[in-house]
Amino acid sequence: xxxENKLIKEFYELKVDQLMDKRVWDLPLIEENxxxxxxxxxxxxxxxxxxxxxxxxxxxxxVITEHDVLSILAPKHFPSYVFGMPDVRSIQHGTANTAxxxxxxxxxxxxxxxxxxDALMRMVKFKLRRLPVVKDKIIVGELTLHQLIxxxxxxxxxxxxxxxxxx
Amino acid sequence: xxxxxxxxxVLLLIAIALIFARVLGYLFHKFKQPAVxxxxxxxxLLSGLGVFVLSNQNYILFNYTISIPNINELFKSPQxxxxxxxxxxxxxxxxxxxxxxxxxxxxxxASLYVAIGGVILPLFLGFLSGIFFGYxxxxxxxxxxILTATSVGVTVRSLMDLNVLDTEVGATILSSAVFDDIIGIxxxxxxxxxxxxxxxxxxxxxxxxxxxxFLYIGLKIIDKILLxxxxxxxxxxxxxxxxxxxxxxSFFAYESGISGIIGAFVAGAIIGQNVRSKNIxxxxxxxxxGFFIPIFFVYVGASLWNGGDIExxxxxxxxxxxxxxxxxxxxxxxxxxxxxxxxxxxxxIESLQVGVGMIPRMELALIIATTAQSHNILIGNVAHxxxxxxxxxxxxxxxxxxFLIKATFKNND
Numbered sequence: 001x002x003x004e005n006k007l008i009k010e011f012y013e014l015k016v017d018q019l020m021d022k023r024v025w026d027l028p029l030i031e032e033n034x035x036x037x038x039x040x041x042x043x044x045x046x047x048x049x050x051x052x053x054x055x056x057x058x059x060x061x062x063v064i065t066e067h068d069v070l071s072i073l074a075p076k077h078f079p080s081y082v083f084g085m086p087d088v089r090s091i092q093h094g095t096a097n098t099a100x101x102x103x104x105x106x107x108x109x110x111x112x113x114x115x116x117x118d119a120l121m122r123m124v125k126f127k128l129r130r131l132p133v134v135k136d137k138i139i140v141g142e143l144t145l146h147q148l149i150x151x152x153x154x155x156x157x158x159x160x161x162x163x164x165x166x167x
Numbered sequence: 168x169x170x171x172x173x174x175x176x177v178l179l180l181i182a183i184a185l186i187f188a189r190v191l192g193y194l195f196h197k198f199k200q201p202a203v204x205x206x207x208x209x210x211x212l213l214s215g216l217g218v219f220v221l222s223n224q225n226y227i228l229f230n231y232t233i234s235i236p237n238i239n240e241l242f243k244s245p246q247x248x249x250x251x252x253x254x255x256x257x258x259x260x261x262x263x264x265x266x267x268x269x270x271x272x273x274x275x276x277a278s279l280y281v282a283i284g285g286v287i288l289p290l291f292l293g294f295l296s297g298i299f300f301g302y303x304x305x306x307x308x309x310x311x312x313i314l315t316a317t318s319v320g321v322t323v324r325s326l327m328d329l330n331v332l333d334t335e336v337g338a339t340i341l342s343s344a345v346f347d348d349i350i351g352i353x354x355x356x357x358x359x360x361x362x363x364x365x366x367x368x369x370x371x372x373x374x375x376x377x378x379x380x381f382l383y384i385g386l387k388i389i390d391k392i393l394l395x396x397x398x399x400x401x402x403x404x405x406x407x408x409x410x411x412x413x414x415x416x417s418f419f420a421y422e423s424g425i426s427g428i429i430g431a432f433v434a435g436a437i438i439g440q441n442v443r444s445k446n447i448x449x450x451x452x453x454x455x456x457g458f459f460i461p462i463f464f465v466y467v468g469a470s471l472w473n474g475g476d477i478e479x480x481x482x483x484x485x486x487x488x489x490x491x492x493x494x495x496x497x498x499x500x501x502x503x504x505x506x507x508x509x510x511x512x513x514x515x516i517e518s519l520q521v522g523v524g525m526i527p528r529m530e531l532a533l534i535i536a537t538t539a540q541s542h543n544i545l546i547g548n549v550a551h552x553x554x555x556x557x558x559x560x561x562x563x564x565x566x567x568x569x570f571l572i573k574a575t576f577k578n579n580d
Contacts, residue, residue, distance in 0.1 A: 076327060078320060085265050085345050086323055094333035106442040126446055 004156070011152055012117035016110050019151055020133045020141035024058065027142055032061060032100030036091065039099050043069055050132055050139055051103040060132055060139040062103030072096040109134045110143060119143055176236045177246040180213075181462060187213055188461040201320055201565050203529055206461050207558060210468020214242050217472075242469040247462075252541070254463025255534055256431040257455035259352070260413045263435020264448055266345060277339045277511035282346030284507025285525050289314035289499030290354070296495050300488050306549055308358045309539045313557050314496045316351035318529030319344035321565045325572040326524070336517050339508065340524040349432075351531050356426045359542050370425065377423050378433070381416060385437040393443040406450045409438060428538065467533050470540075470554055489556050493563045497571075500525045520575045526568040529561045 028049045042049050051062035076090045089096040096102050110119045110131045133141040187209035195205030217238025226233045290311040297307025326332045360370045396408030413434045420430025438444050505522035536557040540550045
């Protein structure tokens with residue numbers, strides 16, 4: 001038990017940079033002007049897509065999750081009170097045509113130098129399973145709950161938390 | 168703490184009001200009408216039952232006597248009005264939360280022109296109608312203001328049914344409706360304090376200072392304040408901090424001599440821009456839509472019976488006034504917004520479609536009427552007549568607009 005306790009403390013103290021997926025080329029990225037059908041085709045295989053300004057500089061401007069697509073795919077339903085700017089994005093009504101129109105632009109992210117404990121707390125707070133790792137507005141990696149579980153479990157099985165060359 | 172019988176009577180009334188509001192709201196929704204109308208009618212029915220049937224009656228059921236208090240007095244009680252007023256703050260706060268400043272900055276010229284045209288002409292026509300029917304200058308300004316703000320809910324539903332939401336007309340209507348809400352709220356603040364030209368200048372300065380301090384600086388520091396809320400690891404502490412900001416902004420807006428509702432709107436706008444707001448919008452809507460806002464609409468309906476003694480002989484003139492106001496509200500938007508759209512380069516038919524799409528009035532019109540009443544700008548019979556007019560105006564425009572929208576788009580084919 002004490003050993004587990006020590007391990008988890010070490011785990012918390014690690015930097016995001018040490019555990020994140022740095023293979024940016026392998027991340028689901030899409031430019032904001034790309035067609036909604038391209039978004040749908042990626043989400044047929046992945047759970048989310050990071051929306052970037054353009055493929056050259058990879059400035060992160062939004063995220064599209066399955067939930068975002070659900071709200072544009074299902075028939076539009078308005079609440080009793082429509083006051084202010086209503087959300088009219090819908091595939092049925094032709095008001096969701098590009099990735100930029102569908103994405104959520106409020107992105108909860110983390111910094112490569114943050115501790116894992118802070119990233120985990122943010123995931124809990126915002127009920128998220130993944131965080132983009134962003135440096136100077138540019139996406140440099142991704143931290144997923146799946147990865148964290150895998151890394152931690154592997155460490156409990158006497159494998160090093162960090163592989164050779166990481167950290 | 169002294170808990171009076173009246174307090175529990177008000178609580179009972181709130182419970183009944185919520186049930187009535189939801190049931191009637193649902194029925195209206197079922198018949199493809201705005202649920203808000205059902206909630207207002209719930210207020211009219213409940214208060215009407217109170218006035219004419221139930222109040223101060225004793226009923227005996229199995230040796231148990233049920234005494235029904237004076238329902239109409241309870242609707243006028245400070246406790247019930249307090250909940251209704253919070254409902255207004257929540258409505259504006261949610262509106263601010265859902266207003267994207269970045270999207271507003273990107274708004275096309277057409278939307279701005281349409282919004283301005285759609286505020287100026289209805290305001291002017293409403294004002295003239297007020298003067299014509301013998302209302303004072305300030306009362307006539309309020310009548311004009313009631314006609315300014317579009318409620319976009321009815322239009323959006325009609326445009327969706329016609330499958331034309333993705334057109335330039337649809338986009339212009341949506342953005343313009345947000346602008347005319349904002350202009351309407353600011354103009355209401357002017358109207359509440361204006362006694363002379365100097366007052367207008369002074370209020371203008373106060374609004375500018377308020378916007379600078381609470382919007383500009385608020386945008387700079389809101390992240391740190393919300394971060395504090397996020398760090399307090401207690402259940403829903405983040406929500407508590409957000410509601411505290413809403414109340415503080417309304418308080419300072421009121422203390423600055425401008426309306427508390429501007430404070431609520433600005434608080435919503437700055438929090439809505441922050442990434443952390445992602446977590447609380449649903450909670451705020453749950454509290455607002457689930458509790459305070461229906462109470463506000465029921466209160467609006469119930470206020471219909473709160474008027475003074477209107478003589479039967481004046482019914483014809485009131486009826487005529489209501490007809491004129493409805494007519495002016497429709498013509499004002501069709502011409503005002505239509506001219507704005509035409510000036511921005513839209514075609515004749517598109518301009519007409521935009522004008523017709525901007526006809527519905529609802530939430531802000533009711534807020535303006537009740538706020539003017541609670542600030543004693545409208546009193547006695549005048550307040551009663553204007554509120555009655557506003558309620559009928561909202562119902563009439565919500566019912567008429569879909570037919571006109573369909574007709575103008577048919578012409579387009």
